[in-house]
Amino acid sequence: MNAKEKIRDSEISELHKLLQDALEVEHATIPPYFTAWLSMMEGFNYEPKEIVKSVLIEEMLHLTLVANIMNAVRGIPKLTHRDFVPRYPHTLPHSGDHFKIHIEKFSEKALNTFLHIEKPEVKGILPKGEGFSTIGQFYAYVGSRIDYLCDTYGEETVFCGKIDLQIRPEDYYGSGAVVVVKNRNTAHEAINIIAEQGEGAHEGLFDADRNILNSGEGKELAHYYRFKEILLQRHYTKNDTPKSGPSGKELKVDYDKVYPLKKDTHRREYPEDSDIRGALNEFANSYNQLLVSLEDAFNGNRGRLTEGIARMFALRNQGLAIIQTPINNGQRTIGLDFTPN
């Protein structure tokens, strides 16, 4: 190992590309989770709605963590280029089984899709074909590439990005703390948070016991098991295992108290001068503006994170107005379209 050796362009670009893909993987879950969350009517489904929201918020944390890792290795997180917001149905980058994700209302079917997204990594099972079968496997690969580069060129050569560009704990709130990535350990810490919040740590139900001060909750269910609770309409207890299934209190779900929004809406379905088209344009525009603020925040203008948060409120109100609008004689309501143009 020679720490002075210059890192090969192809190798660092491969890592940057992997991390940019990670950004896209994390981001691709946000429109479907957001839509399922918004489709649950106010005043009903309190618990399922809070659970889906908690996952949604953590996906935003994951996005932020990936951006921090990228900045640490002098990558440039990009959120506004063409195709960053995919057209749904969409297949996650690097997904081995070409599983399709839709923009649809909260339902058992949607939950099954979410479970597929957050599916726990099974140790010892190798990726099939060219892709990975779980997000965990994908991140394990990212981690192994970081290790390889550190071993080959030295940590300081790999982690040479400007620390100032990263989002700090005080900038971010909700769903645990942001990690500022400075070296191999902190990069792994960030990756572990992402993997564990999604799938659970060490094949268990919970994420690792991170110190979530003052919240009164040491451990949190991983996303996969949070969705499972909703599907099975029962809470897990501390003694439950993935095999035993949940044995706790009942969790009430009312699939009827959901706006019946149309799946995978494309705004071209509506005439260009119609009010509906106008509202959908405005929504996609707001979503794009949100990504602009986030990209800027992830590239050194941290203050714009706050602006992003304000945009999220606007997005909620605009989205709600859309999915409350009936079509087909009230059988359905208009769906959401996040994709610019």
Add this chain to the structure above:
Amino acid sequence: MSKHYDAIIVGGGVTGAIMAKMLSEGGKNVLILEAGIKGAMKPKNYRKYLNKLYTEGGIRGMPNGPYPWNASAPSPAIPTAPNPKSEQDPYFVFRTEKHFMSDYLRMLGGTTLHWQGTSLRMVANDFKMQTVYGRGRDWPLSYEDLEPAYRRAEFELGVSADVEDQRFFGWFPEGYVYPMHKLPQSRVDKFFLDTIQDKTVELEGNTYPLKVISIPVARNSTPNPKYGIYSGYDPIPSVGNRDHGLRCQGNSSCMPLCPVQAKYSALKTLNGLTEKGKVKIKTQSVVSRLIINNETGKITAVEYKHYKDPDSPENHKLKQAGGTIIILAANAIENATLLLASGAANSSQQVGRNLMDHPYLYTWGYAPKRVFPFRGPDTTSGMESLRDGEFRKVHASFRASLSNWGWSGEPKNQLSKLIENKIYGKQLRHTLGDRMTRMVKIGFMFEQLPSYENRVTIDDNYKDKMGNYRPVLSYGYDDYTKGGIEAAVTKVWKKISEYAKIEDETQYPYPAPGGYQRMNYNGMDYNIMGSGHIVGTHRMGRYSKDSVTDRNMKAWDHDNLYVVGPGNQVTIGTANPTLTTAALAVRASEAILKELE
């Protein structure tokens, strides 16, 4: 009698919560007896109360409106404010023509369930009014004595502020910063900053600046990484949902209830305690009497009435609890009532005396340009430079809170007025849009001096349905306070509206609307509210003959009784009292821990 505790705390509000936390951290076993129900501590109920506020807020008496009526532990209502329940069943008894215009809440979490969150420190001269201005009385403490406790209180409540702004009157240790950065100042604030900053006003022969500064609030904002005294600060989320409440979202509906619990309430402190197990909280337990050993003067036990159903006050069980130290941490009026009912701590005859509040007065008008109110929390800045000055020899000091919510409830009235005048359609929208976006309002909050006559008493003829004494109140405003009100309206507001070119729309209609009462001074009429800042009923002092407690809030007459809360305040000054209350709770806790060593 069951288990013996190191400390029994009467009242589960901010004082009780902080003291329970500090005493349990010191290894003590603590019992909190709370008269009210568990209520808002249950997230489901919190959501229910929020919903009640949104759906019935306007027609129910504020600020207790969203909370259920409890016949077993009744809460007062603001006189003249509409509140169907308390009209049938009033709690306060008034002895004077002028009414005491503030309320409090008897429920776990106490009145922090409807406070504004403003967390100003008192001004150094507030502690030595007699020495400096020949008015009121001196405290047995100085600002410097209380300063460390203020810092701890700012940690416990989670205060967001810019320390540089607060240095205007206060001394802060070198390098101190608040736990979190100040909340963003509103466009309304900026309008006043642009127009009146560093303009002046003359009061009693001296010139004073009109200084607009950001105010400290116990609302979560961005943590300040420089905050290090208590090893950094992690904002405390809501009770029951850790994704909620980590930052103020600027929902302009946070009085009385913050929709996400970004605003501090004692529930947050209490929630942390029950999980750790050193503190036991018994709700629905109304303490009715302190049992005194006549030989030693010690409080041997507290007697309390435990009820199952708030609507059946007569169905209660009489119980007792014993502790080494007894702490009264209820509202200042409740502490006084309980002491009087027990014949306790009153050798000075000061229990219940010196009742104070901040009389509150609005002035309002239209800004010459759009300032876009109805955004953010109700207030983020104040005109704070008249909280102290030589004029306090003559009249009350005051602070002016800049409203971010225009004329509050006015949009509805404005709309009705325009429609009455047959303005419809586009013109209606335009007129309303123009007026609403130019509304400015200032809330002036006045100092009151301690007075022997403003007081809480009890009377055998007035008891609640459980058989406990109701507070009997005598209250009024003296010329010192009235002089301050006159100066605020005729001098300060006049200057502000001149400098800022505000079209003055202030008028005080007769009869005074709900929640206000009429006050006349020098030929002018004003409509006055209370601030809910209930202070002074068991003041601390240097001597047992003219005060109820010593400087550590221990009752002079009973060796193991502490009476703690804003009732200890000797003067009220112009700070909203919760932060000072929290600081006093810190100080008392430290004294008790030392005593129990």
